[in-house]
Amino acid sequence: MMRKRWVPALILSVPVITALLLAVHIDRPLQIIFRYTIVPIQAWIFHSKERINTSTADTSVEYVTELEEENTQLKIENAQLRTFVQESGLLEEQIQFLSLNNFRSLYARIISRTLEGERDAFVLNRGSIDGVQEGLAVITASGVCIGVIDVVNDTTSTVRLLSDSNTQLSAVVQNGQKSQGIVTGSHQLSLEMTYIPLTDQVDVGNTVITSGVDALIPRGLVIGSVSSVSKNNNELFQSATLEPLFLPQQLSILSIVLP
Secondary structure (H helix, E strand, C coil): CHHHHHHHHHHHHHHHHHHHHHHCCCCHHHHHHHHHHHHHHHHHHHHHHHHHHHHHHHHHHHHHHHHHHHHHHHHHHHHHHHHHHHHHHHHHHHHHHHHHCCCEEEEEEEEEEEECCCCEEEEECCCHHHCCCCCCEEECCCCEEEEEEEEECCCCEEEEECCCCCCEEEEEECCCCCCEEEEEEECCCEEEEEEEECCCCCCCCCEEEECCCCCCCCCCCEEEEEEEEECCCCCCEEEEEEEECCCHHHCCEEEEEEC
């Protein structure tokens, strides 16, 4: 019991003794104690805190970086999945169209594009080893003719689009006279059909299809629709501007119509 009574008294005496030492300027021992005990402890606590803060910051940066990488990977996988689903749907449409019209074909994927007005073309991942040859028609999923094969290599081929200024394709207007003419490219924005007999009635909205005159291109492939007609009674022929029924930038899977 006596020992327990001395504990509070001893604790209370510490500040009193410290005050007396300071009052009589006997503070040297306290400075020594402070320097060699309290200061090192403070320094250790400060540096430990700095290390913890640095470690926490590094961990946060690494975590954020990992999340960004995972997010990027998910976006890539999502885009690939959407592409696969889209191309699968396009391929199914093409199979149905070709089957209904008894066309033999070979599906192909666009691997590069050149859209410069003077030269509008796609490079496809099919070549001579797949049976591709110059002069074959290339169509979209819905059967719209977009151009003709003009260069063939072993494993690739180039389709010159109808919008190319060098393209010429025999065509027929679906009107009362089944008017024939030649379709050529016109600065990528439209097509021009020329050599239409002057006396034939051609109206805006008429559909234009392939005529079957070209050796390797079957009749009936849709080319476009008439958007305007130019007629001069002093000439033998009239012409029509056609609106193509495809957007080159949106195409990915095509079919090459085989003979």
